[in-house]
Amino acid sequence: MPRTLTSVLRLSSVALALCTGAATAQEDCLKVMTFDWSATLIADPARVVNNSDLLHVNAAYEPLVVFDNNFTVSPWLAESFTQSKDGLEWTFVLKDGITFHDGAPLTSADVVYTYRRLLDPATASPAAAELGMITADGITAPDARTVVFRTAKPVAQLPLLLATKYALIVRDGSTSESLARQSDGTGPYVIADFKADAPRTVLQRNPAYWQKGKPAAPCLELSGSADPISRASAIQSGDADLLIAADASTLPLLQADPGIALLEAKGALMMTMVMMVDQPPFDDVRVRQALKLVVDRAAMVQLVTLGFGVPGNDNPVPPTSPLAVSDQALPRDLEKARALLAEAGHPDGLTVDLWTGATDLVPGMNVMVQAYKEMAAEAGITVNVMTAPSNSFWDDVWMKQPFSVSYWYTRHPVSSFSLAFRSDAQYNETHWRDPAFDALLDDAATATDPAAAADLYRQAQTRIMTEGGQIAPVFASLVAAMRKGCTGYVPHIESRVMFQDITCD
Amino acid sequence: MSADARLARSPLPVSLVLGGLLSGSILLVALIGPWVAPYGPSQLGTGAPLSGISLAHPFGVDQLGRDVFSRVLHGAWLVLVLSLSGTVLGFLAGGILGLVSGQRGGWFDWLVMRGCEVLISIPILVTALLVVALVDTQTIAPLPLIIGVIGFVYAPRIARMARSAAIEVATRDYVTAARLRGDSGLRIALVEILPNVSGILLVELALRAAYAPVLVASLGFLGFGLSPPTPEWGMIIAENRGLIFITPITVLGPGLMLAVLVVGINLLTEGIARVIGRSVVRTT
Numbered sequence: 001m002p003r004t005l006t007s008v009l010r011l012s013s014v015a016l017a018l019c020t021g022a023a024t025a026q027e028d029c030l031k032v033m034t035f036d037w038s039a040t041l042i043a044d045p046a047r048v049v050n051n052s053d054l055l056h057v058n059a060a061y062e063p064l065v066v067f068d069n070n071f072t073v074s075p076w077l078a079e080s081f082t083q084s085k086d087g088l089e090w091t092f093v094l095k096d097g098i099t100f101h102d103g104a105p106l107t108s109a110d111v112v113y114t115y116r117r118l119l120d121p122a123t124a125s126p127a128a129a130e131l132g133m134i135t136a137d138g139i140t141a142p143d144a145r146t147v148v149f150r151t152a153k154p155v156a157q158l159p160l161l162l163a164t165k166y167a168l169i170v171r172d173g174s175t176s177e178s179l180a181r182q183s184d185g186t187g188p189y190v191i192a193d194f195k196a197d198a199p200r201t202v203l204q205r206n207p208a209y210w211q212k213g214k215p216a217a218p219c220l221e222l223s224g225s226a227d228p229i230s231r232a233s234a235i236q237s238g239d240a241d242l243l244i245a246a247d248a249s250t251l252p253l254l255q256a257d258p259g260i261a262l263l264e265a266k267g268a269l270m271m272t273m274v275m276m277v278d279q280p281p282f283d284d285v286r287v288r289q290a291l292k293l294v295v296d297r298a299a300m301v302q303l304v305t306l307g308f309g310v311p312g313n314d315n316p317v318p319p320t321s322p323l324a325v326s327d328q329a330l331p332r333d334l335e336k337a338r339a340l341l342a343e344a345g346h347p348d349g350l351t352v353d354l355w356t357g358a359t360d361l362v363p364g365m366n367v368m369v370q371a372y373k374e375m376a377a378e379a380g381i382t383v384n385v386m387t388a389p390s391n392s393f394w395d396d397v398w399m400k401q402p403f404s405v406s407y408w409y410t411r412h413p414v415s416s417f418s419l420a421f422r423s424d425a426q427y428n429e430t431h432w433r434d435p436a437f438d439a440l441l442d443d444a445a446t447a448t449d450p451a452a453a454a455d456l457y458r459q460a461q462t463r464i465m466t467e468g469g470q471i472a473p474v475f476a477s478l479v480a481a482m483r484k485g486c487t488g489y490v491p492h493i494e495s496r497v498m499f500q501d502i503t504c505d
Numbered sequence: 506m507s508a509d510a511r512l513a514r515s516p517l518p519v520s521l522v523l524g525g526l527l528s529g530s531i532l533l534v535a536l537i538g539p540w541v542a543p544y545g546p547s548q549l550g551t552g553a554p555l556s557g558i559s560l561a562h563p564f565g566v567d568q569l570g571r572d573v574f575s576r577v578l579h580g581a582w583l584v585l586v587l588s589l590s591g592t593v594l595g596f597l598a599g600g601i602l603g604l605v606s607g608q609r610g611g612w613f614d615w616l617v618m619r620g621c622e623v624l625i626s627i628p629i630l631v632t633a634l635l636v637v638a639l640v641d642t643q644t645i646a647p648l649p650l651i652i653g654v655i656g657f658v659y660a661p662r663i664a665r666m667a668r669s670a671a672i673e674v675a676t677r678d679y680v681t682a683a684r685l686r687g688d689s690g691l692r693i694a695l696v697e698i699l700p701n702v703s704g705i706l707l708v709e710l711a712l713r714a715a716y717a718p719v720l721v722a723s724l725g726f727l728g729f730g731l732s733p734p735t736p737e738w739g740m741i742i743a744e745n746r747g748l749i750f751i752t753p754i755t756v757l758g759p760g761l762m763l764a765v766l767v768v769g770i771n772l773l774t775e776g777i778a779r780v781i782g783r784s785v786v787r788t789t
Contacts, residue, residue, distance in 0.1 A: 227745050249747030252555060303554065303569055328669065358728030359743070366744075367568055370734045374549050385734045424679065 017055045019021030030217035033240040037224025041196045044176045044419035046125040046170035059499045061168035061185030069493045071412045075157040094145045098210045101190050113172040127166035142197035154446045157414040187216040188500035216503035234370045241504050243481040247363045259484050265491035267318030268478035270408045271459050279402035286344040293337040294379045297329040300473040303371045304364040312472035315464040316416040325458050337379040349380030355397045355404035356389035413457045430469030519668035521776020527769025535585045538578035546579035547734040557752045562608025564758030573755045580736030594711045599660035603667025604694040621661035632658045637729045647731045667710050670702035711774035
């Protein structure tokens, strides 16, 4: 039966391609497929939204520095970077011999322009908030290959913040309009004849790319499909060489295919249930603790991600991170949960409403909710699953109902804590306001000793784990599927793709 | 010839027997399902997740390790109750509106019929989704909402049918006599007209009831129905949609049950229509 259905799907996708007259793929192109193809593609790195946008700009532009899945930063267009003794200045020296697509050499003026453009409110880049501790005047270029970032107080994680996905170096003077016409980056592929509403895009190799002999493919074809089954079918039939994210439900199918390799970035997506700590009954810390204690985290990982994930410990740092308090999952303790509930005045159990989207907000979300409902029932907690239309969930339910689901892509604590847990955080979904916690974050951000900073972040995590309003049982992996015969792709926690390294035979 | 005499003379139509058997079997499942189901509707860990068809799990096991067969058994009554109550609601509202409208005539009839035509011109599922989207789902419980939605989309269709039947009967002498007697419009509609159009309306009711389970399941499938983990069939199909290549039975099982129910009620409708000497007019 599966074979027949696959054949039907393949035939229909071929028929669809013929009918729509979509740009015909060149046979020797590297074909990469994503899960969310935007109806209005964006080719400006400063303003990317969807994964499809990110793929375009990752192919044509490159960053000053990059971070790996453990948030270790290394230079990319930079050759080296150093921090001054007082911790206020970071100096980046650029690699020599790198040119833009139009042949002009990369200079420090381009880097200064790129970061000043990100900070400019007129650009409307989400990066402006992340780079809040830098001012436009603080970015200077003493010579053609050196860039200096100066901050008012020491920022230990500045290179990490500079590696934000929006910070890809563009030519001095570029605008959103000029970038939408023709890419002018240093990346391995060139975007020409860009159409924002194209169903697929073909990019040509940059013949003057600075890494000699790369990229291997003469062209790169980008496309996307929101339907998990169509994506799985595309890679099985050879219509795609690489799927950026395979849906958990199709993983057993892809796993069984000898022609496909699965690659996993662990701890990429945190799935959570958030309680507002100032709303009853969640305003009692014992209730929050009881609601956390009922979770069987190992079982949750199996059910929600089919094993392609790691357990979470109710805070945004995955246990796979070197910054985590522990690499072990918190244990389940139903007796203690019942005792805490009784102490909090609920000896006969508790009933709560948990809000989620009518359809999965991310794959596996409603599996998590239903599993949680059953796990909580064993401790006398009745969880009523309430659903709202998924397209209006973030506007009407999230941060409005006292107990709802949420999810976050994994970030370094310097970003994740500031975004969702600091007292004045824009997305403080748990209403967590704790001056002692804020002080820990401030101390960690300015600590020049990495070990001391890590210790402060662990203390901050512990506060959220024990008293906060976040139940985070699962970190789902980002699982990419690659056709056998292709090499060079490493799944990145922030979905960054190093296209120049991918080759297929 | 009375229906009884007809039944006594000729054998029952095949469609009536087959339809009765099929819909009867689903009715039986709805009545005893929750007591005979091997597992609870949302019981986790009943078998290895995503394991296929087996004697212990005839419809396979879903991602959460729940037995899909048990979920289908537990959900049968829900599908029937939602479909039938929604249809009856639409039947009552549309029937009364149509009868009164046909009997009264004039501007009232014109207004009601134009309103019904506007609603009928929009496809059923689109109207249903519009209503669900407009209603504040955070305050209205999903069960009455779905019943109300089915009633709302069916009422104008039934009203039009009832009106045309009523107009035909309204010209008869005994209706004119009642009018001359000074009976009220509602009384004429209920006492004089209704008994004489009941055959047509009965067939219309059964026909609408046949499509209602599909509407309920469509709403559930699209995520506009009940909340998880309610074992409504459309929701079970939606939940397991991604597993169609891995364990197709988790989708085909509930789909098959839905098909049996819909085909069963359709055949039954046709059979009843034949017995009472009416033809079935299928409209959307």
